[in-house]
Structure formats: structure tokens, C-alpha cells
Amino acid sequence: MSEIGKLGIVTRYEFLKHLRRKRLYVILGITLIAELAVLIILPLLMDGYPENPLVMAAMLTVGPGLATIGAVFFAGDAIAGEFENKTGFILFTNPVRRTTLITGKYMASCIAVIILIVFGYAIMCISLLAIYGEIPVETAKSFGLCLLFGGSVLSVTFFFSAISKGAMGATVITLVTIMVVFGIVESVLMMAGEPYWFLLSAGGDSVTIVFGGMELIMEGLVPSGGMGGMFPFDYEPLEIDLAAYSMVGYLVIGFLLSLWISKRRQLA
């Protein structure tokens, strides 16, 4: 059998594992609750929905958070779990390349993350259609960037899973790196007026900023309009194209590193 055929088998059964675990359904449930919360609470606080559909689209964009949580929970134990739980003693003694097994796991996690993102954007589109009768064209760009962000977070998670002894460690270190470390560095660089497009967290921001940036969102939400002097510093707007290239880098390099490390890792 060809490695492509084996890759298909690995992907199918790894995805079956995701379906059997409750994580996928829990995150889908959280997505639904988050979107409903925006749809219910926003008109109560603002006396109606924002006039600009782009502002509402930005408010309903839960994709980056979803992609991060989904990728981390689906992929944190993908490699580390085989070593920690010793399931690798069964899996790795089969005549399949380690790289095929890891790629299959990556693809299965990708499918699970895509399902989450599609679900989030489906709710967004239905809501926008119901409220405004239209879906802004920027939604498609945001969706594409979100898929790219999901893939890059997945690659980073695979990298940490490949170097970690345990699945919990891989999960925590990925979340801390993306949400805390990158977040803090991004804030500092933004305030200092320095470029920050190369940070993965900036890639997540690009998914929302594509609807018009922070200025538009604040104008749509704050009755007095405008940023109102909210940023008393040399604020550096994100360059979305560069952020997208950066995400491609994280996606490719993270994945290749995880393959290389997994191939060399021994199950002692």
C-alpha cells in the first residue's frame, strides 16, 4: 500500500478519535453560547444592533479564539500522548512512516478545527443575513485568514507536542505562548509604534481587523464615536498581508519541525 493510502487511513481513524471525544462538541457548544451572548447582550446594551454590518461582523468573529482553543485541544496530545500514554508501542510498531502518522494526525486535527471555524462563521453569516439582509464581502477574507490562523496554531501546537513529555504540558505551553507571551509582546510593540505582524497573535487579530480595524469597531460601538483618545501612544496599525505571510511561516515551519522531531524521538 502506498504512503498516501496509509495517510488516508490514519487521517480517517484519527478524525474518528476526535468525533468520539467530547471536546469537539463542547467547543461547538461554547461557540454557540458565545455567538448567542453577542446577539442577545449587544442590543440590550446599545439599544439595538450597530448600524454598520461590518461592526456586527467583527463582534461576531469568534474564529481566532475558536481556532486557538480547538487546535490546542485537538493537537496538544497528538504526538506527546503517544509517548506519555504509551499508545505509541502499538501504533509505531506498524509498517508506516512516522511522518505519515504525524501528517495524518495533523490532517485530522485540521478537519476538526475547520469544522469549528465553519460553524462559527455559519452562525455569523445567518445572523448578519437576519439582521442586515447582507453578508459583507470582508467576511470571506476574514474566513480565509481564520483558516490560515487555525492551521498555523495547529502547527505550533504540533511542535510543542513533539518536544513535550506530556500532553498537558504541550497544551499549556501552547496556550501560554500564543495567548500570554505573544499577546504581551504584541501590546508592547503596538504601544511602542513598532511592527508586530510577525507575531502569531497578530495573525489572530488580522481575522477581525479585516472588517475595518479598531477605529471602525469603536466608532460603531461608542455612541460618541471614534477612539476617543483611547490610545495615548504611537499606535501601530497591523499590516494584514504581512500577518498572513507570517502565519504561513508558522504553519510550514511548525509542521516541518514537528515532523522532524517526531521522527527522531525514541519511545524508550
Place this chain on the structure above:
Amino acid sequence: MTEAIIDIENLTKYYNKFLALDDLCLKVAENDNVGLLGPNGAGKSTTLKILCGLIRSSSGTARIGGIDIARKPEQALLHIGAIIETSEFYPFLTPEEILGYLGKLRGMKGNGLNKSIKEVIHLVGLDDWLNVKIEKFSRGMKQRLALAQTLLHDPLVLILDEPALGLDPRGVVEFREIIGRVGKNKTVFFASHQLTEVAQICKQVAIIDHGRLLAYDSIAELEKKYKSLERAYLELTGGYIE
């Protein structure tokens, strides 16, 4: 000796500075059942893990059916069915699913695969558990399932590392009977601490300690020389008390 199906040549393995295997040489002929004996830390599991491609040797070669496991692991692993340490499976899958997964990875499919799954599940006595999630399985049941996956593709070589671990007394007897039966047409390389278990399954034993081969002979010869297998083991591994 007929052609060796397991051929270990000058195998050395370091874990950092710890020498686990020290220039180990061992050949197992086709259809021989060989027990690998040695105290804890002797290098038994390390040897089996290298043969299964799970770890790399520091130097030396290990071949299965003439194929170097380090150079062509996928080809060498085609001939192997292995149980290494206590077996763990994905808890959310059923035996039918996990055996289907592993069987397909080995190129099995369709009715042939389904038939093989039912046969090996019946062989290990898990018929009623075929579609139950493995998370509900006891240690012994997982070990039975491990034996089922080992036999699924009818391999030439069985590599077994303490395979009866976790089984109840009845399970140990059944396990021994199964290995004894299927082992007649296969090469079995079997690491264990249980001398009686090894003696009932294997005709030959290799005794190792500190990663070195101390003896490799038939049990009958060792019993003749040392009066019993137990005495041979204790004397060779330096633990014999008068």
C-alpha cells in the same frame, strides 16, 4: 541452525552515559521459540524495542528477515507482531475499530480483514467485547487485545515483552496456550521474568545481564549443565545462593 530471521550483531545502546546493551550478538532461527531472560535492567526491553524500531541503537545492527530495522523500518516491521510493555490503546475506540485501523495500515481490507478480526478476537476470548469502548477494559483485557493485534496480520515473528503482565491466573494459562499453539508456525522472541512461563513456551533461552549475552542454548542443555533453568539463571546472573 537454519537461516536467522532475527539477527542481532554487536548491538550497543547507551541511554546518555548508561550502557544498556553491550555489543550484544544473537541470532534466532525461523520458527524457533526463544525466551529472553535477565534481571531488571539487563537490556531485554531495550533489545526488543530496537527490533521494533521504537529506539535506535548506538551502534551495531538488528535485522528482521535480513532487513536492517534502522535503515528500512517499514519493510522490517511488515514481518513483526509485537507486544511491548503493558499495552495501551485509544480509549474512545472499540476493539473492532482499533484492529480495523491497524489491519488497514498493514494493507488488510474487506472481508479478509473482518474475518481476521473475528478470529483473533475469538482466540483471545473477547467476543462479547468487540464493540465496547476500550476505556471500559481491565488491564488483562487490554493485554488480550494486544495479543489479538499482534496476531491479526499473521506475522512471521512475534516479539513479546512480558506479555502476560496484568493477566489473572486463568488468563496466564490461556495466554500460554495461545502462544504455544500459534508459536509452532512462527518465530517467537519472548522476554519474561517468569522462568516457568518461558520454559513452557520456548525450547531455547538467551540469558542476558548488563546488556551482555551470558548464555544462549536449549533449555534441555542448560538444565543438564546447571541442574535446572532456575540455577542456570541465578548462577549466570550472579544471584545464586547455595
